[in-house]
Amino acid sequence: MTVKSTARARKKAAPGVPDTLRATGTDAQPELVQLLTPEGERVEHPDYPLTTTPEELRALYRDLVLVRRFDGEATALQRQGELGLWASLLGQEAAQVGSGRAMRTGDYAFPTYREHGVAWCRDVDPLNLLGMFRGVNHGGWDPNEKNFHLYTIVIGAQALHATGYAMGVSKDGADDAVIAYFGDGASSQGDVNEAFTFASVYNAPVVFFCQNNQWAISEPTTTQTKIPLYRRASGFGFPGVRVDGNDVLACLAVTRWALDHARSGNGPVLIEAFTYRMGAHTTSDDPTRYRATEETEAWKAKDPILRLRTLLEKEGLADEEFFTAIDAESERLGLRVREGVRGMPDPDPTLIFDHVYSEPHALVDEERAEYVEYAASFEAGENH
Amino acid sequence: MTVKSTARARKKAAPGVPDTLRATGTDAQPELVQLLTPEGERVEHPDYPLTTTPEELRALYRDLVLVRRFDGEATALQRQGELGLWASLLGQEAAQVGSGRAMRTGDYAFPTYREHGVAWCRDVDPLNLLGMFRGVNHGGWDPNEKNFHLYTIVIGAQALHATGYAMGVSKDGADDAVIAYFGDGASSQGDVNEAFTFASVYNAPVVFFCQNNQWAISEPTTTQTKIPLYRRASGFGFPGVRVDGNDVLACLAVTRWALDHARSGNGPVLIEAFTYRMGAHTTSDDPTRYRATEETEAWKAKDPILRLRTLLEKEGLADEEFFTAIDAESERLGLRVREGVRGMPDPDPTLIFDHVYSEPHALVDEERAEYVEYAASFEAGENH
Amino acid sequence: MAGQLSIAKALNDALRKSLENDPKTVLMGEDIGKLGGVFRITDGLQKDFGEGRVIDTPLAESGIVGTAIGLALRGYRPVVEIQFDGFVYPAFDQIVSQLAKMHARALGHVKMPVTIRIPYAGGIGAVEHHSESHEAYFAHTAGLRVVSPSSAHDAHWMLRQAIASDDPVIFLEPKRRYWDKGEIGPAADLALHDARIVRPGTDATLLAYGPMVKVCLEAAAAAEEDGRRLEVVDLRSLSPVDFTTLEESVKRTGRAVVVHEAPVFLGMGAELAARLTERCFYHLEAPVLRVGGYHAPYPPSRVEEAFLPDLDRVLDAVDRALAY
Amino acid sequence: MAGQLSIAKALNDALRKSLENDPKTVLMGEDIGKLGGVFRITDGLQKDFGEGRVIDTPLAESGIVGTAIGLALRGYRPVVEIQFDGFVYPAFDQIVSQLAKMHARALGHVKMPVTIRIPYAGGIGAVEHHSESHEAYFAHTAGLRVVSPSSAHDAHWMLRQAIASDDPVIFLEPKRRYWDKGEIGPAADLALHDARIVRPGTDATLLAYGPMVKVCLEAAAAAEEDGRRLEVVDLRSLSPVDFTTLEESVKRTGRAVVVHEAPVFLGMGAELAARLTERCFYHLEAPVLRVGGYHAPYPPSRVEEAFLPDLDRVLDAVDRALAY
């Protein structure tokens, strides 16, 4: 509503606001931490120094390209009817790869439904991710195998799981850290704000990584907040940083810093990765209904992959052969995903009953038996 | 837990924190807005000028004394078994009277279960408040009669009701404002933080009045937050102020400013009234289990009533006669409350069915009929 | 409104009429503005009534319902959209402890004319949390009214009646039927809480609501081929339930099968079976049987057909009922 | 543990033993530390096990349950205290969408050994939100186990079994019985989900759990004076329900009355009546009758006696059952 109904509501804060309150005003232009400009220029930031070898830069480039390729393949598979739905990360590759590559093996990630790039960095088989979108399971991988939790669809809920997990890390005296991913829309949920409180008072080693992709389905970020999201953290007593979410180097550096900050006992950090959802919310969505093509076009110029490629080329850190090899690998990945999905069998319906509980439950056992008997009656041709 | 389990967790923020984050640190000592010192000294604050007539000061004194008397009477009535429970406001009179008297007639208050002083300022009959604690109703007064909502026990829920109400005020183009009362403990609830978001983005004319009485039952404020609570507001993009909650003049001035700020279309304000719960959480509570008497003793020196009395006496604004008259009125109030409560009849059990719905509901009608018949069977001596 | 309208359009029209007829009616929800809601039920309404009447809210369900309560206290008549069934739980406290109880707590001094629209139940091949049938939670909660239409006509008129009600109404929209079409009559022909006998019969009564009414009608049609005349009753309302109509039917047929998508254990069928058994004890030739979901989280979509009651499962239950 | 212990102390001891036996067990909740909880169920435990094992949390129920889930994922075994029944709803999403479903979503890869203790139900003259009987919400939710003890022995052993379970357990403590005393045996004599025949009888079966078991035992004693031998079954577990024991009893007596504080409409009694009718159709001389709360918010304490089932209402129902 943005309270358009009264003229009064449209006014800016009155000049008579006492000085003691100025600090909480909304005027300051937030600094966007950037290490690689959209033009492919490597720049420095005093607080987030980063040294990278050419090899590392090439590896990041490979990640970005493969993740985008995987994502594009999944979108295509959805169109072909192989998936019921797909939530594309197009445009957010740098935020995910940068933060994902900042993690150590012992660190733990709690994703939403869009963190395919983080999954990639955690070495989760991409095919695992597709099971849920195909409808053969609800994720179903072992979160503890790669320290990558199941996708969480209920907005914000995983922020608390991450915080509790991080509390456990503290209790164990371990020096692991945890990342909770969520979106700009999620910042409004009670659960996310409760997670901020718990993380702060327990000094939990958790990094809140908010990908502000400017949209929560059809709602622009202004529907969720009047001020930059990274500033939410200050209200809970921990640091917040806004990083260029299309800059894989900045995302890497800031997240690495934040994880170390957290794992060293300094408590949580909120990172707002300022990025853009280039595609539809999911394959079911039609963004033409609510946003202008110009906006999307403008963000194209900030493409996270292009700028790293420019750097690699300009600095002569990668040759034609490298790019060709990545393209080929990309093709192989696409093929593997395509074939993998097509070959994914439908589960046996008794899956319904399999894991409701870890120990026997009389009602489930009874219903399973009834179901099995009923299903058998068809096979036996007894019925109808 | 305050993560005592690992030594690491006890460390303060590492010195290596980048400068960009300093602003969000927890170091600044919050300013406490004060207009009347514990010693009864009238002081000025540049941002919150307040002029008061002697009459106004006497009226505030009267409010404070009568409210405390009412509260004490209720505590006594609970001990005598006339009430099932009582949540005393002892020590918080200034926060409630100051903020309550800052409201205009058209403004609206959403209380917790402890805002007896605000109710007093809204001219709600004190006997109304006691019905719920006696167990004859759940409050049951007409909120719209005095613009004072029902007591809300589920922590934080009313912050959203207040915000919604304030959104309605905006939509009406009215220049009323709304106050949502809650405690330090409530600041952790998702609902309160969601209210901050809604109020901020809709620019709703609502003042969040948090009485930080240092305790949420047995939990000190440090269990809820690491930084002063008034600073939560900055994370949501609106002003926060900490006021001396035992200073009725400061509470009046700051709340009046905040209400005007809100009603003029500048959006919400968070006020943290820094005060102390002098008594037990409720009559069921035993604070000796969790807090030191010295703490309570120290706060006695900051008594909100004493300091106003000192001012009145020192400045010669009230004479002996005035104080005697207030004492007498106080006695009369005590008597009226005592007699009123004792005379409060138990409701007819059919109250159970009376207001479940505002329009007929077949199930309720049926159950009521069954109940009436069943109850009648006893009277007729048919049963047993 | 001549001609056939989809349920989705029938609902959209009902919202439009409600906005037109009462300036205090406001719609609230996620993505209901420009997008028109993920199911387009609010399509075009923000354009026509403005951002002040069709309000895109922050992404916080407790916040939406909580502020709707506040708006109701200020004299508004909020109609809330919860985007999908599985996302109503963050608002559970505001619904069951606040919204449902406010009128009673205030001894009737304040009304709570809040409608909460929820696209619910399964059958559309969705990912998890998008196919929940949680009507039992709400129907068990005193202070709420709970209804679910099964046709375009009822969708339209029941929504208008729900919005007009001064009590909170949980309005459950069978999402997999959104695109089913039907004629919309010129007026509501039943009170909001009346059941409707949608197909008369004599051998057994099928009791259903929302998405399962169609399945039951199909089952009845199939049974007819076997010479069985099944009566189908569309409950329409789950709180209160129109037991007068149900009892009359079951006493006539002597047998009843309840069909819903929700898990059977403590689902609506439990109450229907318990109460009808009490009210029709000497008329029942067989226990009231229940066909429903299993005691399991709603499964991945590739097996949802096994979870959902279908024609075969309904007829299997009818066979069992008739075998007594 | 010789001698008589109150249910409160029996629970306290169970928590102590669980903390002693498994270093991964942690307690979480509001005011459970120095205060020992508002009912003193955690009395002394923080002193003995430290702030890292007995954790005072911020005042946010969703936060408590949500972080407990995270701790469970890290290998901990959290036991959560919700301060009063009416304050569990803010955590509803975390309980029904997250905790209950996690094991199934992960295809069994992760366990969720989280126990949620809730002092529930009425009878103590409390203000609103402090007397709710919400067991039906939880029992209807697949993935949760739901139990409620009625004696000190069961309170102790069932809590230890609940904490030892690798599945989430909603552990409902009948708060008005906290001070009732009983002997605690040296070991659990039943599995967590078994029902117990607490008084054998032949004329009708009373089915109850938690706070109503005592009322039923008193009713049975009173009935005996009239020459009626009522069997009383303590369900103990509401998900799953031990229908084997129930069915055997009801088939023997031919009549059953379910008693609970929760509103009758869609309360546990609905499921018990529906399922027992199905399983004992030819044995039932009367419909399964239900005695419970009304379809209304829990009333002010001065009229709660009229809301709560008591000896008279139970016997009235028995009379009606026997009159068939």
Ligand SMILES: Cc1ncc(C[n+]2csc(CCOP(=O)(O)OP(=O)(O)O)c2C)c(N)n1
């Ligand atoms: C509790 C809840 N409410 C509503 C939804 C429906 N929904 C799915 S995604 C989404 C928008 C999320 O926006 P954001 O947090 O910015 O993440 P993004 O999709 O942009 O990555 C909504 C409203 C949900 N999944 N969960």
Ligand SMILES: Cc1ncc(C[n+]2csc(CCOP(=O)(O)OP(=O)(O)O)c2C)c(N)n1
């Ligand atoms: C949702 C919820 N959880 C728990 C409680 C139990 N409870 C009642 S008052 C209280 C402490 C509240 O502390 P605070 O917000 O500081 O207010 P104060 O009582 O100090 O005025 C608690 C935990 C409740 N009423 N509601």
Ligand SMILES: [Mg+2]
């Ligand atoms: Mg987004």
Ligand SMILES: [Mg+2]
């Ligand atoms: Mg407090």
